[in-house]
Amino acid sequence: MSLYYIYQDHNRCIGCFACEVHCKTNKGLGPGPRLCRIIPTEIKAINEQVVQRFIFMPCFHCEDPWCVKACPTGAMQKRAKDGIVFVEPNLCVGCKNCITACPWGIPQFNPETGKVVKCDYCKDRIDQGLLPACVSKCTTHALKWVSTQEASTIKREKFVKEAYANLY
Amino acid sequence: MKKQVFSVCGMCSARCPIRVEVTDGRITWIEGNPYAAGIEGSMCARGSAGLVHVYDFERPQGPMVRIGERGSGEWKRVSWDEALNYIANRLSEIIGKYGPKSVALLDRGGGLFGEMQRVFIKAIGSPNYFNHDDLCRKDADLALQSLIGIPRNQISYDFANARHIVSFGRAFFDAVVVKEANNVLKALEKGAKLTYFDPRVNVTATKATRYLRIRPGTDYAVVLALIHQILKEDLYDRDFVNKYMLGITDLEEFIKPYTPKWAEAESGVPEYQIIKLARELSEAKPRVIIYPYWFGARYTDSFYYARAVWILNFLLGNLEQKGGLILAKSPKEVGAQPLKSLLDPIPAPQDKRIEAELGKGFLYDGAGHILHLYKAIKTEEPYPIKALFVYRYDPFAGMPLEDIKEITRKLELLVHIPVDYGTTSWFADVILPESTYLERDDIIGLQRGAKPAFILRRKAIDPVYDTKPRWWIFTQLCKKLGLEKYVPYESIEDIWNYQLEGTGIKIEDFEAKGFVSLCKEQVLYSRDQLKFKTPSGKIEIVSSKMQEREVPIFYPYKTPEKPKVEEGEFRLIFGRAAMHTHVRTQNNPLLNEIKPENELWINDEVAERLGIKDGDWVEVSSGDYTGKIKAKVTPFIHPEAVFMVRGYQNDIPWLSRVYGKGLNEGRLLKGAFDKFALGSHTGVLFENFVKVKKA
Numbered sequence: 109m110s111l112y113y114i115y116q117d118h119n120r121c122i123g124c125f126a127c128e129v130h131c132k133t134n135k136g137l138g139p140g141p142r143l144c145r146i147i148p149t150e151i152k153a154i155n156e157q158v159v160q161r162f163i164f165m166p167c168f169h170c171e172d173p174w175c176v177k178a179c180p181t182g183a184m185q186k187r188a189k190d191g192i193v194f195v196e197p198n199l200c201v202g203c204k205n206c207i208t209a210c211p212w213g214i215p216q217f218n219p220e221t222g223k224v225v226k227c228d229y230c231k232d233r234i235d236q237g238l239l240p241a242c243v244s245k246c247t248t249h250a251l252k253w254v255s256t257q258e259a260s261t262i263k264r265e266k267f268v269k270e271a272y273a274n275l276y
Numbered sequence: 277m278k279k280q281v282f283s284v285c286g287m288c289s290a291r292c293p294i295r296v297e298v299t300d301g302r303i304t305w306i307e308g309n310p311y312a313a314g315i316e317g318s319m320c321a322r323g324s325a326g327l328v329h330v331y332d333f334e335r336p337q338g339p340m341v342r343i344g345e346r347g348s349g350e351w352k353r354v355s356w357d358e359a360l361n362y363i364a365n366r367l368s369e370i371i372g373k374y375g376p377k378s379v380a381l382l383d384r385g386g387g388l389f390g391e392m393q394r395v396f397i398k399a400i401g402s403p404n405y406f407n408h409d410d411l412c413r414k415d416a417d418l419a420l421q422s423l424i425g426i427p428r429n430q431i432s433y434d435f436a437n438a439r440h441i442v443s444f445g446r447a448f449f450d451a452v453v454v455k456e457a458n459n460v461l462k463a464l465e466k467g468a469k470l471t472y473f474d475p476r477v478n479v480t481a482t483k484a485t486r487y488l489r490i491r492p493g494t495d496y497a498v499v500l501a502l503i504h505q506i507l508k509e510d511l512y513d514r515d516f517v518n519k520y521m522l523g524i525t526d527l528e529e530f531i532k533p534y535t536p537k538w539a540e541a542e543s544g545v546p547e548y549q550i551i552k553l554a555r556e557l558s559e560a561k562p563r564v565i566i567y568p569y570w571f572g573a574r575y576t577d578s579f580y581y582a583r584a585v586w587i588l589n590f591l592l593g594n595l596e597q598k599g600g601l602i603l604a605k606s607p608k609e610v611g612a613q614p615l616k617s618l619l620d621p622i623p624a625p626q627d628k629r630i631e632a633e634l635g636k637g638f639l640y641d642g643a644g645h646i647l648h649l650y651k652a653i654k655t656e657e658p659y660p661i662k663a664l665f666v667y668r669y670d671p672f673a674g675m676p677l678e679d680i681k682e683i684t685r686k687l688e689l690l691v692h693i694p695v696d697y698g699t700t701s702w703f704a705d706v707i708l709p710e711s712t713y714l715e716r717d718d719i720i721g722l723q724r725g726a727k728p729a730f731i732l733r734r735k736a737i738d739p740v741y742d743t744k745p746r747w748w749i750f751t752q753l754c755k756k757l758g759l760e761k762y763v764p765y766e767s768i769e770d771i772w773n774y775q776l777e778g779t780g781i782k783i784e785d786f787e788a789k790g791f792v793s794l795c796k797e798q799v800l801y802s803r804d805q806l807k808f809k810t811p812s813g814k815i816e817i818v819s820s821k822m823q824e825r826e827v828p829i830f831y832p833y834k835t836p837e838k839p840k841v842e843e844g845e846f847r848l849i850f851g852r853a854a855m856h857t858h859v860r861t862q863n864n865p866l867l868n869e870i871k872p873e874n875e876l877w878i879n880d881e882v883a884e885r886l887g888i889k890d891g892d893w894v895e896v897s898s899g900d901y902t903g904k905i906k907a908k909v910t911p912f913i914h915p916e917a918v919f920m921v922r923g924y925q926n927d928i929p930w931l932s933r934v935y936g937k938g939l940n941e942g943r944l945l946k947g948a949f950d951k952f953a954l955g956s957h958t959g960v961l962f963e964n965f966v967k968v969k970k971a
Contacts, residue, residue, distance in 0.1 A: 120461050122449040122479050124854035125870045126321040132866055133327045134305065139869040151477055151912050158912065160482040245307050245319045247454055247854075248461055 123162030282790025286713025388721025425809030513593025523817030563599030
């Protein structure tokens, strides 16, 4: 797993799909490959509320990535310094083996180049001290760029706040 | 080489401040202006897709003159000089024959940078300036004017500090304004309640602390019942009401029959929920906001609904209160000098606008009613309108083909000045393509608010195609008509310098952030010293303005007509989704990818009786128009309504990505443009029934 994590605050996410467009404009991608996705869940009615979630699906940047193992040319790589999984386009031959290997369907085929393209957490921006495009411009600041440790803390604190809010 | 430009987004009408990066002459990054409060870098999907829009080849790439029949799609590319000469010649003939008043300009809306197009129509001596507001916010505007003498855009909402927000179909998270969405979320995070009424579940409903399904057409009933309960239980802000509101006794008399129990029978919203809401609002007052419609061109009673909503707000004493409604300040009100108006040096037209000859019985406020314009074109009464300029607006996109034919048949000249192709350009005589917001400078705009500011839209790059900025188009049109004395400008800098004269602000002052605030802190008036722009200086429930215009003060509620659902008849309602702006973005490559077509929402129980399953193709008919669309069968819509995300112009071949996809709700609005809302003469676009059957 990479050092980083994109935490999605479901209370703030409005499923507007802006993250997908922020990502694609930053990478110069046309219609076709979608490096991160928002997948809506079904609407459910619970008492006075109706609820729906919009699940943000970037690459998870696995500790032991299937896609890297599946790549026959060494194009799919894991960056040593921070664990970001990325494609080196010069080495990619467009065999799509990584697409087959990834359990979450993360690597995308770009018909314009005949190569695979995937979420690399905008590593060029990270290296400049900036945030990934999706986080940086998220309409409602629902996406947060945190360490894996911080993600865990946010989640625990949120759980306590919500679960215990009405106890006293 | 890399540079940054601060500007203003143009992908919708929210006009968010933006920061644009240009690398070697190409736009590489657009984000929300990091210095703008409530934005802080964030941007919606449409904002980012602006980067693709500017380089899209599916937009007009130079001036065009129609050579075939209307709607034949046969055009000739011409130079700007040819196009402008052509218009000037035709216009001179028309003015010679029918006078300057026969020329009308239809604008989407003035907005921040809206003076330029008004300069043109005023300079030629025509009073006939119109905007789209009648098919949008005008009910809320006129209702507020009737009560406190100012239009809606002079009120801002302090959502972030509100304790309870109530909305009837204003979809904060579906028709997204970035700052507003963030402020509503901020309130929710701080524990505020959001009560949301809608016949259909949208994203906003899923974020609400309470969603109440309402029968379409009965919003007015629920607001009346809330007022009833608040007066009955003495839940209002007595001090505020005694000090500022005139006509409470008349209101008490009128409101008597409208009990929550009665409203339940009308709307389907349970009596106990209405009573509970009234009490909760009283507890949270004055930090409450009951939002009137934004898009208010819905029902025959929408103007009276909007009046009731404003009255409800004021009963709760939320005006000029933290977490409530804030009076937007002008430069003068915060001790600054206003911009100089480009309109001032031009004499007022001698003729009267068409409305002025129509008698009384409706309100109007200086912008002209679009439905009156259409009627005048069709009937030539009270006088003929023969030339129409349409700017930054695609009115035909949301209109039945029959209306378009009837209107264009009477026009001798139709000029469309768009950024994008659409139905209006398809039926126009001349297309003058405007540069996108990323390729053009605009005049300086005023952002009113508790902390007003001047803001600048600056071009990030030179136009990609042979397009021009609006200031250039309208000044050149004036010059071609021999009216150069009213537009003594050679460059945008000339205009900026004129506007800034006497303000002490220089154009360089916009460099750092893209805007210049006119005061340091938000200005709030003292609660004890409010004065309103009405003849009495008070909040007038019994409105002088309405009395003067012979408009009834109160409108007794009437039950809306019920569609014959068992025969497959439904009330057609429509709305927005976060990735699309009205009729403008469905063809954008990246936004089209996210939502390439719309579908027809239909209630699951009703659908079952009609033999319609989720994903089936259905036929939707208004009588003179029938189209096919996929059904979305769901329990989350009222059985009397069918719903579509609006704006899919699927019949204009120029828009190849959306051509033949989904269905355009506008084509189904048979007769809608001949129906007028009571008191306001605005549009009533949700008063239409359609027939649905399995295709």
